[in-house]
Amino acid sequence: MGYDEAYATSTIASDGVVHFAMGKVPSERNGDIRVAYDASLFSASTMIEGTIREEMEAAQTKLAEEAAAYENRQELLRRISPYIVSGVTIYLLILLMTAWQRKKKRLWEAERSNSPSLYLSNLVMSLPATILYMRNMSAKSELLSAALLDLVRKGYVKRDGDRTFVSVNSKQDYQHESILMNWLFHKMGNNGVFSLSALNAYVQDKHNHSDYHRDFHKWVQAVTKEIKQHPLIDKQKSLRWITAIVGLLLIPFSIILGVHSVFMPMVFSIVLSLILLLFAVVYQPKTVEGLRIKQQWEQLHSKYSNISEREWNDWMSDQQMQAYIYAIGTDHKVMQKKSEHLSKSFTATALTDTNSQTNDIVMLVLIASTLTYEFDKADTTVSATASSSGGSAGGGAGVGGGGGGSGAF
Structure with missing residues (x-):
């Protein structure tokens, strides 16, 4: 035997x-x-x-019964597996079609409610939060430059030359603005005065590098918190849970098929399980509001390079500054060059007129590149120390970290 x-x-x-x-x-x-x-x-x-005859005959009978039962189960699995695999495939196709139709409907609604002009309406979120959202939650040193320039735009900070900034308002609109003010103007700077020389001195001391990381991430988390307060993502928890359960149930089913040598349906079941689980993880579509914000700024991307000097001059100084700060924060080189070109159309007397609104945008253009360069250099210095010590500085350009994605659908 x-x-x-x-x-x-x-x-x-x-x-x-x-x-x-x-x-x-x-x-x-x-x-x-x-x-x-x-x-x-x-x-x-x-x-x-x-004798052992009876024992062996009983064992022989048991083995034959087990073999017959195995063959019966195998035959049953061969019969029902096509129906199960087909049913799950149909569910997946309906799922994908429904997701696609919902996306088209939301896109249409967002396009319908968006203005075709380049006029920047009131911001739904703060400018740093908008930039972080448009960058798919990837924070880099450019975001830090944009946030500081936005404080200048809002009048909370006054520039003193091209390398020094002075805090003139202790009240801010958002928590992340308060965190940034405290970090730059009181921790790095002194008594509400922040300068690029103070930034360089701060990062040259290696003992400050861990604090730099911690404070940067604390600020980014506060900006992320503001984004999460807006209904920009439809998490679809119920649908994702159902899809995940179906995907998980296919795992033991695939194992059973493999044990009984029903290999072709087993392969299909494994593939379907992986697709369903991936869908359950990544499916977080943007809401109409989220798409509207995305489309509004993407429209600015595509059309800004063709804006005329007359159209740009018709904008209020605040809108001009918003567009340029956004270009800095998203590192959009085409928009930056266009703004720099348009700013040159202003008269030279604007540079000496401290009460002129045009002075703000012209000076913004002049200091933005220096500011971004210094923050990027500080970021590189801190990241190099973290790398040499075997640590990890996070995502982005060394210090920046990435949050969640903006949704696969």
């Missing part, structure tokens, strides 16, 4: 030799063989009362 891998593999030759053709037996698998001889062959030996 053969057991396990040796079961039903024996043949009896004409000379009485029994051959068990098991082939290649996988590791950790058994292939036992049990042999019983007729008692008459050992007549000279001392015999023990009883």
Whole structure:
């Protein structure tokens, strides 16, 4: 009798030799063989009362029953697996079609409610939050420059030359603005005065690098918190949970198919399970409001390079500053160059007129590149120290970190 891998593999030759053709037996698998001889062959030996015939016949019957049950299960799985795989495939197709239709509907609604002009309406979120959202939650040193320039735009900070800034308002609109003010103007700076020389001195001291990381991430988290307060992402929790459960149920089903050597349906089940689980993880579509913000600023991207000097001059100074700060924060080189070109159309007297609104945008253009360069250099200095010590500085340009994605659909 053969057991396990040796079961039903024996043949009896004409000379009485029994051959068990098991082939290649996988590791950790058994292939036992049990042999019983007729008692008459050992007549000279001392015999023990009883025989093992009944035991072996019972074992043989049990093995045959188990083999039959296995074949029955295998046949059942072969019959029902196409229906299960087809049903899950149909569910997945309906899921993808529904997601696509919802996306088209939301896109249409966002486009319908958006103005075709380049006029910047009131911001739904703060400018740093808008920039971070448009960058798919990837924070880099450019975002820090944009946030500081936005404080200048809002009048909370006054520039003193091109390398020094003075805090003139202790009240801010957002928590992340308060965090940024405290970090730059009181921790790096002194008594509400922040300068690029103070930034360089701060990052040259290696003992400050961990604080720089911590404070930067604390500020980014506060900006992220503001974004999460707006209904920009539809998390679709119920649908994603149902999809995840269906995907998880296919895992044991695939294992059962593999155990019973039903391989083709097993492969399809594994693929379907992976797709469903991936869908459950990444499917967080943008709401109409989220798409509207995205489209509004993407429209600015595409059309800003063709804006005329007359159209740009018709904008209020605040709108001009918003557009340029956005270009700085998103590192949009085309928009930056266009703003720099347009700002040159202002008269030279604007540079000396401290009460002129045009002075603000012209000076913004002049200091923005220096500011971004210094923050990027500080970021590189801090990141280099973290790398040499075996640490990790996070995502982005060393210090920046990435949050969640903006949704796959």
